[in-house]
Amino acid sequence: MRNIMITIEYKGTNYYGFQRQSDRLSVQGCLEDAIYKITSEKVNLTYSGRTDAGVHALGQVANFYTNIRIPIEKIPGAINSKLPDDIRVIDAKEVSLEFHARYHAKRKRYKYIVLNSKYKRPIYNDISYFVKYDLDIDKMIQESRHLIGTHDFKGFMSTGSSVKTTIRTIYEVELKKEGDLIILEIEGNGFLYNMVRIIVGTLIDIGRGRIKSSLKDIIESNDRKKAGNTADSKGLFLQKVYY
Structure with a gap:
């Protein structure tokens, strides 16, 4: 099991906030769907904090657990290939299994x-x-x-x-x-x-x-x-x- 921390940039105009919603388009929903397409794993992103509808991010941070063996430097490109143009993973790092994007933010x-x-x-x-x-x-x-x-x-x-x-x-x-x-x-x-x-x-x-x-x-x-x-x-x- 690996714990992957990703840094995300997005334009929030077309989204009802970061947090996944059952009936509305969200940044989290797009990211989790993209990760599923490349890993066949249903992940639950942990994120540093929610952003509201229309809010943008230059450096949102999230993490997820996965069993995939894709080299860490190739993970952003793989996820991005399944994302809309207004969301991009700009960095990825493998972190300890204990890392939590929200609780460990200083x-x-x-x-x-x-x-x-x-x-x-x-x-x-x-x-x-x-x-x-x-x-x-x-x-x-x-x-x-x-x-x-x-x-x-x-x-x-x-x-x-x-x-x-x-x-x-x-x-x-x-x-x-x-x-x-x-x-x-x-x-x-x-x-x-x-x-x-x-x-x-x-x-x-x-x-x-x-x-x-x-x-x-x-x-x-x-x-x-x-x-x-x-x-x-x-x-x-x-x-x-x-x-």
Whole structure:
């Protein structure tokens, strides 16, 4: 028996999230079907965490058990030959039988792209959140620094999730403007349901002047109503998982 860890890149536009669903197209479903076609084994992928409908990934990680003897360097190509063009396995490693893609993850890094221009740009339609309003980027950058550290992010979680604790540690935040794009990169030991999208929505509302409160005060309030809207899923990318 072998335990194979794969790194996956996908464009989430056509999928109802990563997690397999009985009646809807999912990234996990496509991967498991592709693996079955090359191994004749029904595998159950373990993954670092689910991504919602429309969310993309540059470095999702999953693992599966198999008896196939295909050389490890040939596994990505074999799986990819059975996948649609918007999903690709970009790396594969053989790991210990105890490795678990979710439980052994130490930290994750996400990227979020905002298109801040007068008009929509077709090339960015599926991979960014369009905001036509003028934004105070310097204010947004200044406020984003309050995210760093260990905080209770209860006010930045959507309903519908049960977790033991809402305390998370953010190690790094980078917010920058490149032409018409505003890019947020954030790295932490874990993220609550829709946490990154709510952070982005809050920073946008701060940049528009709709929210006058400091992000520090909003975090300390633990009140979801004081934070901003949940930004669109299509601007979000799971960038990297660290082990």
